[in-house]
Amino acid sequence: MPIVFWIIAIIALVFCLTVIFGAPYVPSRNEEIKKAFKNLYPLSKNDLLIDLGSGDGKVLIAANKFGAKSIGIELNPILVAISRWRTRRIKNAKIFCRDFFLYDFPSETTVVYVFGDGRDMPRIVRHIEKQAAKIGHPIYLISHAFKAEGYKAEKTHRAYYLYKIKEKK
Ligand SMILES: C[S@@+](CC[C@H](N)C(=O)[O-])C[C@H]1O[C@@H](n2cnc3c(N)ncnc32)[C@H](O)[C@@H]1O
Numbered sequence: 001m002p003i004v005f006w007i008i009a010i011i012a013l014v015f016c017l018t019v020i021f022g023a024p025y026v027p028s029r030n031e032e033i034k035k036a037f038k039n040l041y042p043l044s045k046n047d048l049l050i051d052l053g054s055g056d057g058k059v060l061i062a063a064n065k066f067g068a069k070s071i072g073i074e075l076n077p078i079l080v081a082i083s084r085w086r087t088r089r090i091k092n093a094k095i096f097c098r099d100f101f102l103y104d105f106p107s108e109t110t111v112v113y114v115f116g117d118g119r120d121m122p123r124i125v126r127h128i129e130k131q132a133a134k135i136g137h138p139i140y141l142i143s144h145a146f147k148a149e150g151y152k153a154e155k156t157h158r159a160y161y162l163y164k165i166k167e168k169k
Contacts, residue, residue, distance in 0.1 A: 011078060025076065037062065060072050104134065107135045137167070138165060143160070144159060151165070
């Protein structure tokens, strides 16, 4: 009994601590992710998608169904372990346990998915602008639930917005 208590307490503590640093874990719905990809951005094998705050890995699993390569960046080590297990058979999916604001995108990055905290959106957009400048081409952003200030959405589908984020140093 005490062991079960400590395991639950540690898991709860990890989830509470990650909330201090960013958005809480609220997963996107599988069907909605697929519809968003179909309606907003035609993902293909030529794409590398990065999910900023990749939770349990469901966005990476959906991206794989369209043949795209994917990278998940997640702060919560428990979710990293779960998502690595869920994507273990997907060769083109990698997950890193780190703060996405400190992550430099690979040059092949074409699209970023984010379902974060509205308050973080300006900083997230700024980070993508800097990464676009570093890799030398614009990056598409699929944002779930939150708009990107200073940008006009190229397309919208329900609570999803597609933006083309330009290179800004
Ligand atoms: C709302 S959930 C979205 C999960 C997944 N992308 C989805 O759509 O199902 C946001 C996730 O971002 C993670 N997160 C928040 N801030 C982060 C940061 N600075 N770096 C890495 N992950 C972060 C949280 O731990 C949480 O799992």
